[in-house]
Amino acid sequence: MPEQGLICWTAMISGYSQNGRPSEALSLFRRMEKARVKPDAFTMTAVISALAQLGRADLANWIGTYVDREGIEQNEQVLTALVDMHAKCGNMEEACAIFEKIPQKDVFSYSAIITGLASNGHGVKALEIFQRMLAEDIEPDRVTFVGVFTACCHAGLVEDGMRYWESMVKDYNIEPDADHYTCIVDMLGRAGKLNEACDLVKGMPMGPQPGALGALLAACRTYGNVEIAESVAEKLFILEPGNTGNYMLLSSIYASKEQWDEARKVREAMNGRNALKLPGCSWVEISKGHAAQTTNQT
Numbered sequence: 001m002p003e004q005g006l007i008c009w010t011a012m013i014s015g016y017s018q019n020g021r022p023s024e025a026l027s028l029f030r031r032m033e034k035a036r037v038k039p040d041a042f043t044m045t046a047v048i049s050a051l052a053q054l055g056r057a058d059l060a061n062w063i064g065t066y067v068d069r070e071g072i073e074q075n076e077q078v079l080t081a082l083v084d085m086h087a088k089c090g091n092m093e094e095a096c097a098i099f100e101k102i103p104q105k106d107v108f109s110y111s112a113i114i115t116g117l118a119s120n121g122h123g124v125k126a127l128e129i130f131q132r133m134l135a136e137d138i139e140p141d142r143v144t145f146v147g148v149f150t151a152c153c154h155a156g157l158v159e160d161g162m163r164y165w166e167s168m169v170k171d172y173n174i175e176p177d178a179d180h181y182t183c184i185v186d187m188l189g190r191a192g193k194l195n196e197a198c199d200l201v202k203g204m205p206m207g208p209q210p211g212a213l214g215a216l217l218a219a220c221r222t223y224g225n226v227e228i229a230e231s232v233a234e235k236l237f238i239l240e241p242g243n244t245g246n247y248m249l250l251s252s253i254y255a256s257k258e259q260w261d262e263a264r265k266v267r268e269a270m271n272g273r274n275a276l277k278l279p280g281c282s283w284v285e286i287s288k289g290h291a292a293q294t295t296n297q298t
Contacts, residue, residue, distance in 0.1 A: 005037070006037055006038070006039070006040065006043065009028070009029075009032045009035075009037055009039075009043065010039070010040075010042050010043040010046060012028055013025045013028050013029055013032070013043060013046045013047060013050070014042075014046035016028060016050065017046050017047070017049045017050035017053070018046075018049075020053065022050035022051065022052075022053040022054050023054070025046065025047065025050035026047070026050055026051065026054070026059070029043075029047050029050075038070070039070070039072065040072070040073070041072060041073040041074075041075050041077065041078050042077075044063075044067060044072050044078055044081075045077045045078055045081045047063060048063055048078070048081040048082055048084075048085050049081055049084070049085070051063055051085055052081070052084050052085035052088045052089075053088075055088050055089055055090075056089065057089045057090065057091060060085050060086055060089040060091065063085070064082060064086075064094070067082070074101075076102055076103070076104060076105075076106065076108075076109065079098055079099075079101060079102045079109070080102065080108050080109040080112050082095075082098045083095045083098050083099045083102075083109060083112045083113055083116065084112040084115075084116065086098065086116075087112065087113070087115070087116025087117070087119070087120065088116070088119075090120060092116060092117060092120050092122060095112075095113060095116050096113065096117075099112075099113045105133075105136070105138070106138065107133075107138055107139065107140065107141050107144060110129065110130075110133040110138060110140075110144065111140070111141065111143040111144040111147060113126075113129055114126045114129050114130055114133070114144060114147035114148065114151065115143065115144075115146065115147035115150065116147075117129065117147075117151065118147045118148070118150035118151035118153075118154060119147075119150060121154055122151075123150075123151035123152065123153075123154045123155030123157065124151075124155055126147060126148070126150075126151035127148065127151050127152070127155075127157070127160070130144070130147075130148050130151075139172065140168075140172060141174070142174055142177060142179075142180070145164065145168050145174065145180060146179050146180065146183060148161075148164050149161055149164065149165070149180060149183035149184055149187065150183055152164065152187055153183055153184075153186050153187035153190060156190070156191060158187060158188065158191045158193070161184060161187045162184075165180075165184055168180070177206075178204075178206060178209040178211060178212065179211070181200065181201070181204050181209065181211075181212045182209070182211035182212045182214075182215055184197075184200060185197045185200055185201055185212040185215045185216055186212075186215035186218075186219075188200065188219075189215055189216055189218065189219025189220075189222075190219060190222075192219075192223055194216070194219055194220065194223060194225050194228055195228075197215075197216050197219065198216060198228055198231075198232075200212075201213060201216055201232075208235050208239075209239075210236060210239050210240050210243075213232050213235055213236050213239070214236065214245075214246070216228070216232050217229055217232045217233060217236065217246065217249055217250070218249065220232065220253060221249055221252060221253050221256070224253065224256055224257060225253075226253060226254070226257055226259070229249075229250055229253045230250070233246055233247075233249075233250040237269075241273055242273070244270060247266055247267065247269065247270035248270075250266050251263045251266040251267055251270075254266065
């Protein structure tokens with residue numbers, strides 16, 4: 001394009017962000033800066049959403065300062081995006097402070113803070129915010145309940161979790177999706193209620209999904225339940241034949257019970273399917289906005 005206006009820049013940045021390409025979105029935003037095109041609230045919402053995917057606290061602090069310095073309109077969308085970004089970067093203090101600045105909180109802003117708190121180990125506080133949301137007559141949606149179930153899971157509040165599970169369907173006419181099932185299966189599994197978790201997986205209307213099965217297999221490792229683990233792993237091997245983690249986890253369960261032959265057979269089956277263990281990797285920042293990947297082949 002001979003001349004790129006704000007709408008064009010924003011559309012491209014948003015497209016990269018929404019399609020899981022946050023680094024490209026950030027790079028494009030820096031090009032936009034160099035072109036001296038001033039962003040607006042829509043642009044910044046897209047940029048902030050991209051940085052949330054990167055999960056880097058330094059970039060989160062930088063963009064927060066940028067919004068203040070450049071006088072960007074801090075409407076509900078921008079503030080909610082900032083809440084989500086800081087939460088995903090682990091800075092819940094900043095996320096909570098920004099949340100309180102939102103003048104007209106809606107289901108999106110409440111869902112962002114509830115999910116953020118739950119994911120960062122503040123399950124009880126997340127549920128307190130959820131009660132505050134209900135008291136303000138704001139109806140929760142599917143995303144809200146993912147946060148609520150995650151909070152119950154991490155806080156070990158099984159009874160509360162099951163009560164919210166029933167309420168979601170009965171009071172809000174929300175049919176559970178795969179993410180909801182995964183959260184509840186994980187909650188039950190962490191609490192040692194493996195049979196209940198197994199029954200829930202079997203009753204999933206969309207059929208057993210990898211997320212729920214994976215959560216159940218992890219619980220079997222924690223509690224050493226070989227019988228359920230074998231059944232779950234068999235389904236996972238079909239759904240995710242190339243996922244080495246499932247093979248490694250089942251092998252580990254066998255090994256914990258000193259069933260060495262079975263552990264060896266699982267590893268051989270993994271190698272037979274060419275499901276090679278991926279090398280470990282980490283990201284190291286080398287300059288502002290850039291990073292290098294290092295791998296460990298061991």
